[in-house]
Amino acid sequence: MWLVRLLTVDNEVVTTTQLDPLSEPVPQLGRDEAHHILAEGWNVEGELHPLHGERDLNFRVSVPSGPRYVLKIQNPADTAGVVDFQTTAVRHIRRVAPDLPVGDVIPTRHGEAWTTLTDAHGRHCHVRLLSYLDGHHARRDDLDGGDLYAWGRTVAQLGRALRGFVHPEAGYPIAWDIRRLPGVRSWASALDDERRHAVLEVVARHEERVAPALAALRAQVVHNDLSRDNVLVDDRQAITGITDFGDMTHTTLVCDLAIALADVLDGRENSLELAEPMIAGYAAVTPLEPAEGELLADLVAGRCAAALAIQAWRQDSHESAPSPSTGAWVMMQQLLHQGGGLDRVAGRFAAAAAPATPYRQRSTAELLTARRRILGPLPLTYERPVHLVRGRGVELYDADGRMYIDAYNNVPVLGHSHPAVTAAVSSQMRLLNTNSRYLHEAPIALAERLIETMPGGRYDRVLLVNSGSEANDLAWRIANFATGRSGGVVTSFAYHGITTATTDLSPEGWPQNSRPRNIRLVDSPSVGARSARTVAHAADELQAAGVGLAAMFVDGAFTSDGIWGPAPSWTQNALADVRAAGGLYVADEVQAGYGRTGDHLWSFAAHGLDADLVTLGKPMGNGYPVAAVLGSADVIDAFMETTDYFSTFGGNMVACAAALAVLQTIECEELIENARLVGGHLAGLLAELAGQYAILAPPRHWGLAFGVDIRSPDTGEMSHDIAQRLVNQMRERGVLIGLTGATGATLKIRPPLVFTTTHAEHLATEMQASLHDVAG
Numbered sequence: 001m002w003l004v005r006l007l008t009v010d011n012e013v014v015t016t017t018q019l020d021p022l023s024e025p026v027p028q029l030g031r032d033e034a035h036h037i038l039a040e041g042w043n044v045e046g047e048l049h050p051l052h053g054e055r056d057l058n059f060r061v062s063v064p065s066g067p068r069y070v071l072k073i074q075n076p077a078d079t080a081g082v083v084d085f086q087t088t089a090v091r092h093i094r095r096v097a098p099d100l101p102v103g104d105v106i107p108t109r110h111g112e113a114w115t116t117l118t119d120a121h122g123r124h125c126h127v128r129l130l131s132y133l134d135g136h137h138a139r140r141d142d143l144d145g146g147d148l149y150a151w152g153r154t155v156a157q158l159g160r161a162l163r164g165f166v167h168p169e170a171g172y173p174i175a176w177d178i179r180r181l182p183g184v185r186s187w188a189s190a191l192d193d194e195r196r197h198a199v200l201e202v203v204a205r206h207e208e209r210v211a212p213a214l215a216a217l218r219a220q221v222v223h224n225d226l227s228r229d230n231v232l233v234d235d236r237q238a239i240t241g242i243t244d245f246g247d248m249t250h251t252t253l254v255c256d257l258a259i260a261l262a263d264v265l266d267g268r269e270n271s272l273e274l275a276e277p278m279i280a281g282y283a284a285v286t287p288l289e290p291a292e293g294e295l296l297a298d299l300v301a302g303r304c305a306a307a308l309a310i311q312a313w314r315q316d317s318h319e320s321a322p323s324p325s326t327g328a329w330v331m332m333q334q335l336l337h338q339g340g341g342l343d344r345v346a347g348r349f350a351a352a353a354a355p356a357t358p359y360r361q362r363s364t365a366e367l368l369t370a371r372r373r374i375l376g377p378l379p380l381t382y383e384r385p386v387h388l389v390r391g392r393g394v395e396l397y398d399a400d401g402r403m404y405i406d407a408y409n410n411v412p413v414l415g416h417s418h419p420a421v422t423a424a425v426s427s428q429m430r431l432l433n434t435n436s437r438y439l440h441e442a443p444i445a446l447a448e449r450l451i452e453t454m455p456g457g458r459y460d461r462v463l464l465v466n467s468g469s470e471a472n473d474l475a476w477r478i479a480n481f482a483t484g485r486s487g488g489v490v491t492s493f494a495y496h497g498i499t500t501a502t503t504d505l506s507p508e509g510w511p512q513n514s515r516p517r518n519i520r521l522v523d524s525p526s527v528g529a530r531s532a533r534t535v536a537h538a539a540d541e542l543q544a545a546g547v548g549l550a551a552m553f554v555d556g557a558f559t560s561d562g563i564w565g566p567a568p569s570w571t572q573n574a575l576a577d578v579r580a581a582g583g584l585y586v587a588d589e590v591q592a593g594y595g596r597t598g599d600h601l602w603s604f605a606a607h608g609l610d611a612d613l614v615t616l617g618k619p620m621g622n623g624y625p626v627a628a629v630l631g632s633a634d635v636i637d638a639f640m641e642t643t644d645y646f647s648t649f650g651g652n653m654v655a656c657a658a659a660l661a662v663l664q665t666i667e668c669e670e671l672i673e674n675a676r677l678v679g680g681h682l683a684g685l686l687a688e689l690a691g692q693y694a695i696l697a698p699p700r701h702w703g704l705a706f707g708v709d710i711r712s713p714d715t716g717e718m719s720h721d722i723a724q725r726l727v728n729q730m731r732e733r734g735v736l737i738g739l740t741g742a743t744g745a746t747l748k749i750r751p752p753l754v755f756t757t758t759h760a761e762h763l764a765t766e767m768q769a770s771l772h773d774v775a776g
């Protein structure tokens with residue numbers, strides 16, 4: 001009897017008096033006794049050939065001109081419970097997934113799953129007879145990408161077959177469970193210095209980064225050892241058999257794939273590249289959750305570390321133990337030192353685990369050339385373009401696995417790839433997606449929900465479209481129709497869209513001196529302008545020009561003007577002037593809406609504005625295109641009746657599902673409050689930096705919309721050049737921000753609303769370093 005020290009998953013040391021299957025030698029039994037038990041137990045006679053077994057004694061049984069079997073004399077450490085666990089699992093798999101090549105357990109003459117014997121050392125062993133599976137063990141370097149893809153599929157299929165399987169023994173402690181990795185620490189002392197350090201490094205990383213995340217991941221019974229030793233293949237490397245359920249346990253699902261990766265690739269050349277088809281094969285059957293994909297490389301390293309420590313300890317304690325393979329050591333070094341280190345490899349494995357895309361990945365350089373060739377001068381952000389492959393929350397990852405903090409994008413208001421939106425979009429897409437001229441719940445539910453979120457009782461009509469431009473274009477047509485006029489007023493560097501009409505309303509993109517004759521500009525709150533006079537004046541001018549004021553469009557955060565909200569008196573005065581002139585006030589919430597301002601869902605509501613029309617877009621579907629115009633029936637209905645307005649994609653069911661999920665999630669995750677808190681925190685950090693660096697002005701902000709002016713230290717003038725250098729420095733340091741304002745000298749910081757105070761601090765740290773680089 002061995003005293004076994006094992007760690008529980010919570011790293012508590014437990015001492016058991018159970019036999020340890022790792023340290024208990026293989027059963028000792030002569031061939032005669034084996035023949036005897038075969039005849040006694042199963043009435044079978046045949047030739048016996050010893051088969052390899054790490055812990056069990058195995059024989060191939062060949063009945064002359066009859067079937068072949070495997071006689072398995074289990075390690076004495078395997079209790080009846082464990083043997084029953086393995087037996088019922090195999091029977092379960094054969095029932096739910098008959099296509100998987102798993103051998104049967106042949107009942108004894110008495111209908112039992114096993115019999116027992118006492119070996120030469122007087123140890124009690126369970127004995128089973130299994131059906132024989134044809135095939136041989138694959139040679140490591142014979143497996144190509146296609147074979148590895150198929151291997152990954154098989155691992156996932158076996159996992160799926162086992163997902164409904166439960167057994168009281170499933171949780172018995174086994175050192176090969178990667179979740180118990182810290183338990184190998186004491187065994188690492190048997191390793192030489194170099195290997196021990198590497199193993200301890202992986203274990204430390206596991207405790208810090210992996211273990212806390214594992215508890216939240218999918219767990220079930222898994223085979224846990226789909227190595228080349230336990231899988232049989234034919235001459236074409238197709239899998240013909242799955243054997244040895246001796247390491248099966250209830251653990252984190254993705255560990256099953258990690259173990260197969262470590263043991264099948266086993267440190268061969270290009271292991272890191274060859275891992276990708278195997279991961280993709282697995283994901284094609286069982287899509288990995290993002291957190292599983294991200295931990296995969298660490299779990300593979302964990303398997304290698306466990307293999308090294310356990311093998312070394314075995315060698316130390318049993319002279320007969322097989323000498324350790326070099327594969328685990330080579331593989332671990334590849335993970336730690338090739339491909340830019342374990343973090344980079346983790347990013348790469350996570351990308352391979354991401355859902356399959358209908359395009360192949362080109363290198364960054366190839367893609368850049370192709371983009372220029374095909375899209376022409378369409379600009380890219382940053383001097384050195386960022387080649388993104390995936391995103392999660394506020395983190396974006398490039399093709400090399402490098403992570404960036406997204407402090408720029410407001411479209412993914414809930415963070416990139418939010419599961420609530422992904423689920424809403426994909427399940428609605430699976431059900432139905434048509435235009436909105438059929439009766440369907442989704443657009444109605446969305447319209448009702450949007451109206452509930454609006455202030456006052458004014459808004460009772462919702463028109464669903466596809467983009468902010470389309471929403472503003474439609475609002476413009478409604479305003480023209482309702483007033484019988486065609487003049488517009490916007491702020492001096494406003495942006496409202498790309499259609500012909502909204503381009504006219506967007507001085508940001510006008511060629512010099514090209515103001516359309518029906519548009520007048522007013523100063524944004526930037527220069528302390530009191531809008532009452534200027535808007536009234538603009539309306540008078542339009543009247544004099546014979547067009548009259550149809551509408552004024554106002555982005556509540558004045559994003560393209562340099563970010564100037566909140567501006568309560570400016571907007572209230574503007575609205576009063578617009579009303580007095582008989583025009584409509586359009587609150588363009590494409591930028592400022594959806595909680596960014598940290599006080600209300602809609603920025604115009606914060607100032608108690610009674611806007612005539614409200615336009616929504618950008619964050620509305622967290623990346624799925626959807627936009628809207630809201631107004632009152634008395635303004636909108638006449639337009640609808642006269643114009644036969646219809647948008648094919650506007651209000652499609654998938655878009656509506658995305659938009660509903662966004663509204664729900666903003667509420668559930670309390671993102672408005674988060675925008676307020678984190679916005680306040682970041683403002684404090686940036687204000688501190690402004691005190692240290694003359695080029696950085698104190699920030700302007702409303703919730704999580706920030707404008708920070710950059711000035712030349714020499715002239716004190718706004719400096720586009722320095723601002724641009726800062727933005728590029730930040731990009732190099734892994735934080736994405738942008739520029740705004742008429743001079744292009746204002747930093748625009750506008751992150752997803754799931755930005756945390758930790759992200760804010762990270763941003764401030766990198767900002768300080770960038771300021772240091774740029775300003776010295």
Ligand code: PMP
Binds near residue numbers: 470472496591618
């Ligand atoms: N309004 C505002 C205030 C915007 O910032 C934008 C886009 N930047 C739009 C409208 C147009 O939206 P889209 O690009 O979705 O057409």
